[in-house]
Every structure is written in C-alpha cells, then in structure tokens.
Amino acid sequence: MPFEGLTGRLQDAFSGLRKKGKVTEADVKDVMREVRLALLEADVNYKVVRNFVKTVREKSLGEEVLGSLNGGQQVVKIVNDELTELMGGEQEKIIFAEPGQGPTVYMMTGLQGAGKTTTAGKLANYLRKYEKKKPMMVAADIYRPAAIDQLQTVGRDLDIPVFSMGDQVSPVEIAKRGLDEAKAENRDVVIIDTAGRLHIDETLMDELEDVKAAVNPHEIFLVVDAMTGQDAVNVADSFNERLNITSVILTKLDGDTRGGAALSIRSVTNKPIKFTGTGEKLDALEPFYPDRMANRILG
Numbered sequence: 676m677p678f679e680g681l682t683g684r685l686q687d688a689f690s691g692l693r694k695k696g697k698v699t700e701a702d703v704k705d706v707m708r709e710v711r712l713a714l715l716e717a718d719v720n721y722k723v724v725r726n727f728v729k730t731v732r733e734k735s736l737g738e739e740v741l742g743s744l745n746g747g748q749q750v751v752k753i754v755n756d757e758l759t760e761l762m763g764g765e766q767e768k769i770i771f772a773e774p775g776q777g778p779t780v781y782m783m784t785g786l787q788g789a790g791k792t793t794t795a796g797k798l799a800n801y802l803r804k805y806e807k808k809k810p811m812m813v814a815a816d817i818y819r820p821a822a823i824d825q826l827q828t829v830g831r832d833l834d835i836p837v838f839s840m841g842d843q844v845s846p847v848e849i850a851k852r853g854l855d856e857a858k859a860e861n862r863d864v865v866i867i868d869t870a871g872r873l874h875i876d877e878t879l880m881d882e883l884e885d886v887k888a889a890v891n892p893h894e895i896f897l898v899v900d901a902m903t904g905q906d907a908v909n910v911a912d913s914f915n916e917r918l919n920i921t922s923v924i925l926t927k928l929d930g931d932t933r934g935g936a937a938l939s940i941r942s943v944t945n946k947p948i949k950f951t952g953t954g955e956k957l958d959a960l961e962p963f964y965p966d967r968m969a970n971r972i973l974g
C-alpha cells in the first residue's frame with residue numbers, strides 16, 4: 676500500500692486532536708512537530724516540509740481556530756487543504772492542439788526504468804478511450820536494446836499504430852517523420868517515446884532538446900518512478916531545468932511508495948502531476964486529483 680507509513684503516522688498525530696474541542700497553541704505545536712517528522716520520514720523534500728509546517732501552523736494559530744469549539748477538526752482540515760495545495764490544488768487537464776491545428780504532439784521523457792514506454796501505451800489507450808482520440812506512437816528511443824520492440828508490442832496489444840524507423844536514424848528525424856506520418860494518416864495525437872538513461876547526462880538532454888525543437892510538443896510529460904522518492908524529485912528538477920517540461924506522470928503508485936515524490940514534485944518544479952500509474956497493465960493510468968490524494972494520505 677502506498678503512503679502506509681505516512682498515513683499511519685498522521686493518524687496517530689491527529690488522534691488526540693480530532694476529539695479536542697478547544698485547542699491551545701501548545702497542542703498545535705505538538706501536533707505539527709509530529710507532522711513534520713512524518714513528512715520527513717516519508718521522504719518529502721525538507722524545504723517543502725518546512726514551508727508546509729509553517730503555513731499550517733500560522734493558519735492554525737489564528738483566532739478562528741484557537742477560539743473555536745471544534746479547533747481540532749479545523750486543524751486537520753487545514754492540513755488536508757494545505758496537502759491538496761501542495762500537490763497543485765485543482766486538477767490540471769491535459770493540453771490538446773487547438774481545433775484544426777493538430778495533431779497534438781506529446782513527448783514522453785524520463786529515466787530508464789521509470790515506466791516511460793509503458794506509460795506511452797497507457798496514455799494512448801486512455802486518450803482513445805476517454806477523449807475519443809486516434810493516437811499514434813513514435814519509437815524514438817534508439818539506444819535501449821529492445822525499446823522499439825517493446826513499444827511495438829504495446830501498440831499491437833492495444834491495436835494502436837507505432838511509427839518506427841529502426842535504430843539507425845536520428846531521433847529528431849524519426850520524430851519529424853512520425854509527425855508527417857500522423858498527419859498523412861489522420862491521427863490526431865502523436866506520442867513520441869524518447870530515450871532514457873540510467874542517469875541524467877548531457878548527451879541525453881541535448882538530444883531531447885533537439886527533438887523538442889523539431890516537433891514543438893504541446894506537452895512534455897516527464898515520467899518518474901514514485902518509488903524513488905527524493906531522487907524522483909531531483910530528476911524532475913533537472914529535466915525541467917533543461918526541457919521546461921509541462922507535466923509529470925508519477926508511476927508505480929501501486930507499490931509501497933512513501934509519498935515523498937507525490938508531495939514534493941509540484942512544489943519543487945512548479946509543474947503539475949497530471950496522471951499516476953497504478954499498475955503494469957495498460958489501463959492502469961489515472962488522472963491525478965490533488966484533493967483525492969490528500970484525503971487518501973490522511974486516511
């Protein structure tokens with residue numbers, strides 16, 4: 676179960692408080708000390724934790740809360756609201772090309788193993804099913820052995836076309852030709868699977884910048900593995916710096932991730948999480964709702 680540790684610790688922290696009528700300044704301080712520890716233990720970025728705790732504390736020490744008869748519940752509500760805010764507040768929709776200006780172009784980016792290729796397939800499947808789109812995928816990861824085959828297999832499973840030119844043509848060329856092909860075939864969304872690496876390196880970033888310049892994507896999705904916690908946040912920060920990504924897709928939220936990535940990425944990168952991956956199957960992709968996630972974390 677994801678967030679199990681965090682949820683347990685927060686529930687413990689709030690158990691006494693929920694029942695309280697009037698709360699004192701000392702009650703708020705005690706509980707926020709526990710919340711702070713719980714978030715740090717869940718691998719949330721320390722700056723994010725510091726700001727979060729400060730905001731909640733300030734709001735909780737206001738007249739309305741301290742003077743109220745259900746102060747405990749109000750503090751819990753403030754925590755809930757601020758967790759929602761931390762993850763972006765409102766749900767953010769995916770961006771499509773303006774009518775008549777298509778096709779919509781998406782670039783999938785991320786480190787190797789994050790779930791990029793699988794997520795390309797999941798996204799294509801999602802867009803066909805829920806947005807009535809006609810997607811096409813483009814195999815522009817020419818370095819990882821079998822990446823092209825993997826995308827083709829995903830395409831076959833979903834019955835969604837995959838454009839590929841093998842691994843001897845540059846990713847920029849493949850992306851451009853893929854886009855032409857999509858126009859010729861009347862596909863309205865093009866999802867380009869780009870190369871990943873085990874670690875961020877300059878060559879990779881240069882190449883992704885070139886692909887971006889060549890196809891001018893409507894969205895650059897960064898796919899990150901929620902299980903990697905703080906590392907996921909650092910990866911997102913670096914990709915964002917170089918590529919100015921538009922959105923994050925957080926994968927492996929079906930595992931026992933501690934919560935650090937989900938809670939830190941938005942505030943560190945200022946880019947929204949738009950989807951979460953919740954399994955290996957090609958229908959395991961869900962739009963991300965900050966308020967629902969906050970409720971789930973609080974248990």
Ligand code: GDP
Pocket residue numbers: 785786787788789790791792793794871926927928929930951952953954955959
């Ligand atoms: P890529 O190297 O980034 O293209 O990663 P892949 O798409 O090959 O995925 C790496 C592994 O993670 C594969 O075994 C996927 O099945 C798995 N995977 C991807 N997304 C999820 C997810 O949301 N949940 C789980 N449990 N596994 C996932």
